[in-house]
Amino acid sequence: MSTQTVEVPRDAELLQAQADLWRHSLYYLSSMGLRCAVELEIPTAIHHLGGVTSLPDLMSALSLLSGKMPFLARLMRVLVTSGIFAADKDSESSEELYRLTPLSRILVHGVVADEHHSQKYFVLGVTSPHYTEAALGLANWFKKDHEPPVLSPFEDIYGVPLCDEKTPLLDEELDKVVNLGLAAHDNLGIATMLRECHDIFKGLESLTDCCGGDGTTARAIIKAYPHIKCTVLDLPKVVDKAPADGVINYVPGELFQSVPSSQAVMLKLVLHFWNDEDCVKILAQCKKAIPSREEGGKVIVIEIVVGPSLGPTMFEAQLLMDMLMMVNSKGGQRGENDWRKLFMKAGFTDYKIVKKLGARSVIEVYPLRRGRRHLELRPRRSHINPAVTFALLLCRKLSLVRAALYVVAQCLGAICGAAVVRGVTGRSYEALGGGANAVADGFTVRGALGAEVAGTFVLVYIVLSATDPKRTARDSFIPVLVPLPIGFAVFAGAPGHHTHHRHRDQPGQEPRRRRHLQPAQSMETPRKYDDAAESMIDYIRP
Numbered sequence: 001m002s003t004q005t006v007e008v009p010r011d012a013e014l015l016q017a018q019a020d021l022w023r024h025s026l027y028y029l030s031s032m033g034l035r036c037a038v039e040l041e042i043p044t045a046i047h048h049l050g051g052v053t054s055l056p057d058l059m060s061a062l063s064l065l066s067g068k069m070p071f072l073a074r075l076m077r078v079l080v081t082s083g084i085f086a087a088d089k090d091s092e093s094s095e096e097l098y099r100l101t102p103l104s105r106i107l108v109h110g111v112v113a114d115e116h117h118s119q120k121y122f123v124l125g126v127t128s129p130h131y132t133e134a135a136l137g138l139a140n141w142f143k144k145d146h147e148p149p150v151l152s153p154f155e156d157i158y159g160v161p162l163c164d165e166k167t168p169l170l171d172e173e174l175d176k177v178v179n180l181g182l183a184a185h186d187n188l189g190i191a192t193m194l195r196e197c198h199d200i201f202k203g204l205e206s207l208t209d210c211c212g213g214d215g216t217t218a219r220a221i222i223k224a225y226p227h228i229k230c231t232v233l234d235l236p237k238v239v240d241k242a243p244a245d246g247v248i249n250y251v252p253g254e255l256f257q258s259v260p261s262s263q264a265v266m267l268k269l270v271l272h273f274w275n276d277e278d279c280v281k282i283l284a285q286c287k288k289a290i291p292s293r294e295e296g297g298k299v300i301v302i303e304i305v306v307g308p309s310l311g312p313t314m315f316e317a318q319l320l321m322d323m324l325m326m327v328n329s330k331g332g333q334r335g336e337n338d339w340r341k342l343f344m345k346a347g348f349t350d351y352k353i354v355k356k357l358g359a360r361s362v363i364e365v366y367p368l369r370r371g372r373r374h375l376e377l378r379p380r381r382s383h384i385n386p387a388v389t390f391a392l393l394l395c396r397k398l399s400l401v402r403a404a405l406y407v408v409a410q411c412l413g414a415i416c417g418a419a420v421v422r423g424v425t426g427r428s429y430e431a432l433g434g435g436a437n438a439v440a441d442g443f444t445v446r447g448a449l450g451a452e453v454a455g456t457f458v459l460v461y462i463v464l465s466a467t468d469p470k471r472t473a474r475d476s477f478i479p480v481l482v483p484l485p486i487g488f489a490v491f492a493g494a495p496g497h498h499t500h501h502r503h504r505d506q507p508g509q510e511p512r513r514r515r516h517l518q519p520a521q522s523m524e525t526p527r528k529y530d531d532a533a534e535s536m537i538d539y540i541r542p
Contacts, residue, residue, distance in 0.1 A: 028132075033078050035127040038120050043100060043107040046085075052099045054090070106188065115191040117184045125181035126324060130174050133157060135327050149275070154328040162328050163273070165237075186269045187216045189357060193302070194224045197355045197362050201225050203296055206262040208233055208289065210255055210282075211270045214241070215248045222247060231260045256281055259289040268302040269360075272321075273331045276342060283346035283365070293350075293366045304333045305353065305361040314359050321359070339363065386410055391460040 009017055037043065045061040046053050053061070055076070059069055076098060080087045086099040100108075109118040125131065134154040141153040152161070160166040163182070167175040194201075201207075201221065205228065209218045212232035222230055229249070232242070236252035244250075251260050256278070259265055265286040271279045283299065290297035306322065308315045322333035334342075336353070343351050343365050350366040386407045393403040 030078060030082050031127050033075055034082070034084060035123060036075065037079055037084065038107055038123045041109060042085075043104040044109050044111070046098060046100055046104070047108045047111065052097055054095050054097055058098065117187045119181075119184055119188065121177050121181035122185045123181075125174075125178045128174060128177065130154070130158065130171065131328060138327065149330065152327065152329055161330075183213050183216070186213070189360070190217050190220045192357060193355075193362060194220060196357060198224075200300060200354055200362065200364060201228065204228050204264050205296075206231070207264045207266060207300075208260045208262040209266045209268065210234075210259060210286070211268075212266075213238060214243065215250065217266075217268060218248045229262075231262060233260055256285065259285045261289045263291065263296045264298050264300055265289055266300045266302070268300075271301065271331070271342075272303055272325055272333055273329050275330045275332075276338075276345075278330070279342050280345045283342065283348070287347050287367055290367060293369050297367050299348070299365040301339075301363040301365055302360060303339070303363070304359055305339065305356070305363070306333050306335045310356065310359070317359050385459075387456045388460055388463050391463075 008014070040062055042058070042062065045058060049057060049061060055069060055073055058076075059066065059072060064072065073096075076085065076087070079085050080098070083101060084104050086101050087096055088099070089095070090097050106117070106119045107123065108116075109120040111118075131154075134152075134157055137153050137157050141156055144156070146156075155161045158170050160170050163178060167178070201224070204225070207218075207221065207228055208231045209215075209221075210233050212218055212234055215230075215232045218230040218232050221228060230247075231249040231251055232239070233251050233253055233255065234242075235254070239250045239252040242248075242250050249260075253260075255270075267282070267286065271282065274282065286299045290299065304318050304321060306315075306318045318333055325332045340351065347367070348365050349368050352364045352366075354362045354364055356362075389398065389403050389406045389410070392398045393400065398406070
């Protein structure tokens with residue numbers, strides 16, 4: 001196709017594409033409209049007016065000049081369309097009435113209430129000029145030749161990382177707003193987690209909350225479970241400002257150096273800020289701080305697990321949070337496979353996604369059981385035959401090239417194994433024609449084929465189940481029992497060599513050599529088939 005021409009959308013497609021282009025190009029105005037509403041404290045004003053208000057009353061509460069009323073109406077129209085506020089008509093005056101939504105309720109500021117954490121500073125932080133300027137520099141950042149480790153666009157532009165001791169040198173107000181926003185963001189939904197995931201705290205006697213800030217989360221845990229002894233680990237500058245109430249043990253320190261010992265360690269919205277190498281170091285320190293799994297040792301990770309299973313809205317929110325991390329930090333949001341790799345690299349042997357709470361997930365990560373060697377089932381260690389390899393290829397656990405190399409290696413191994421058996425057994429091997437190679441009396445060819453298909457299915461199913469990370473996380477006994485069902489599956493299929501297959505040389509006829517791949521390659525006599533179904537038995541068996 002010539003590069004000098006372009007396919008022009010049809011009429012309806014063209015008009016839709018134009019509308020979509022407007023939306024995507026101008027979405028920043030929706031974000032700026034939200035920032036404007038937060039700066040004017042519109043959610044707080046509507047709250048103080050009883051949760052519902054007319055435009056004139058809102059103008060008065062905000063102390064705005066009357067000449068700005070038409071413009072405020074236009075702003076509110078966009079915010080209502082975006083779902084930030086709701087609106088309906090007054091039945092008597094037909095006047096537009098604005099109401100708070102769940103989204104705008106978490107933007108109400110200056111109100112003290114249980115489980116309420118105003119997200120005002122989160123909005124002001126992520127829509128600040130420093131954040132937007134870093135995002136505007138993405139194209140130039142991609143074109144630059146950075147030496148590893150690659151700096152974030154934010155650090156590349158401003159010369160200092162975000163949320164660092166050097167950040168105040170760039171802008172003290174930015175540092176203050178970002179830290180307040182992070183604290184509010186991290187504490188949002190703690191009560192929900194305690195209600196929905198209460199089982200993760202059962203039996204715990206002690207817990208360390210890493211980067212726990214002023215102890216808001218730890219206090220919520222102690223309130224729900226008074227028997228748990230909570231420790232908060234954070235930087236000295238944070239711990240120095242924490243309230244000394246005697247309930248929480250505050251420890252100043254560096255997460256990369258050591259973690260206070262406890263039965264469980266919590267990493268709540270910490271790891272997404274760091275790259276994979278740093279995450280492994282953090283997790284390794286956490287692993288040192290906890291006992292064995294039998295003694296209740298575990299790490300509780302609260303993070304986004306990127307995936308479309310929660311629907312397009314949640315998925316889009318997760319991806320936008322990943323973009324936020326890419327622009328402003330060394331880290332990023334991760335999918336389940338990414339998390340699993342990090343856990344295993346850090347020396348953990350198992351994990352379980354306990355609950356998905358909105359866009360976030362609560363994950364339990366387990367250390368090695370006491371007195372047990374590390375056992376991690378991976379697809380590459382379970383290739384019993386090409387049938388298993390082919391199944392792993394279909395499940396996208398292997399690349400096409402690697403699967404082909406595995407099959408070649410397996411076939412060569414089978415041939416070499418048969419050659420060794422032939423050399424050891426000698427005449428017995430020749431007398432048996434290389435092993436059982438025909439359907440025995442009382443069995444039909446199609447019955448034998450069905451047995452081969454069923455046996456292969458059971459074998460592949462067991463291997464895939466045993467190597468499924470979700471299953472091993474859910475059922476910790478599976479890795480121990482894997483050899484038993486795999487051995488049973490092989491044993492169930494093995495009679496194909498002895499019962500429904502046998503060597504048949506009819507009197508007066510040329511001997512028929514129907515063998516499996518390995519014996520066939522080690523015999524001089526060519527292999528012949530009388531029936532397509534009979535040949536399929538040997539094709540399925542390898």
